[in-house]
Amino acid sequence: MSPLTKAFVVLVTVLSILLVTLVVPFVAQVDQLRAEVTDAQAISAASEQTIRELRAERTAALEAQQAKEQSLNNTINQLQTQVAQLEGDKTALTAQLAKAESDAQATQAAMIALAESDKAKASLLENYVGQLEDSNGKLVESQTENVQLVDRNNQLQSNLSALERQVRKLREDLVASNQRVNRLEQDVVAGGGSAIGGGGNAVAVAALPSEPIYGQITETSQTAAGLTLVTLNVGSTDGIARNQSFVVYRDAAGSNEYIATVEIQSVDASQSVASVKSELQPIREGDFVVSAPSLSVR
Secondary structure (H helix, E strand, O other): HHHHHHHHHHHHHHHHHHHHHHHHHHHHHHHHHHHHHHHHHHHHHHHHHHHHHHHHHHHHHHHHHHHHHHHHHHHHHHHHHHHHHHHHHHHHHHHHHHHHHHHOOOOOHHHHHHHHHHHHHHHHHHHHHHHHHHHHHHHHHHHHHHHHHHHHHHHHHHHHHHHHHHHHHHHHHHHHHHHHHHHHHHHHHHHHOOOOOOOOOOOOOOOOOOOOOOOEEEEEEEEOOOOOEEEOOOOHHHHHOOEEEEEEEEOOOOOOEEHHHHHHHHEEEEEEEEEEEEEEEEOOOOOEEEEEEOOOOO
């Protein structure tokens, strides 16, 4: 074997030993590196998970912050609105205060004016008292007049009662007169129609009307002695005779109102004059009359 070959073999052997020496640690390091890579991958995966979690937390934190910011913005807007309202209320209160001050000044001025018008009020009070006294006086006068009217009414009622009694008496007298006339007529017929009684005195018998006589007042007058005379539109042709009584009545609101009683004093053919015997009310032209025997009015 040549020295060169031996050298080459030795070199190869040495290189092989060196290579083995290098390969064995390298293989061992590769496994270790693989384990480290695996650990690094696990760490990387954990890091990525942590990063994802941190990102999620960051996103949630950002959303929460945005929500807080939105809430704060809403709160700020509400506060700004309240501030604007408060400003408006302040303006209104300022205006009310100014009005109150103006009203206070006006009230003070009115109080001063009222204080200055005490004399005028006293004068008005005196006038009012005077008017009240006048009113009281007028009230007393009215009450007095009312009492007088009541007395007058009572008097008129009494007069009416007296007139009614007179009317009843006239009816009775007329009935008695008619009876006497009937007896006289019978005596005249029995005695030959010329005289009555043993003394031979002639008694003239006037025929009395069997129906009531109706008429109307055409004129009223007063005598110097204060006697009231009335003129009737009926006379002797209607059956009127002296001393005959008539009832005067008035058509008031559809009912006949008694006015007075008159007695015939003088008679013409178409009219007659009568005097007032009793009077409830003043006789007026146009009042109606009816002969007393009937005492009935249409």
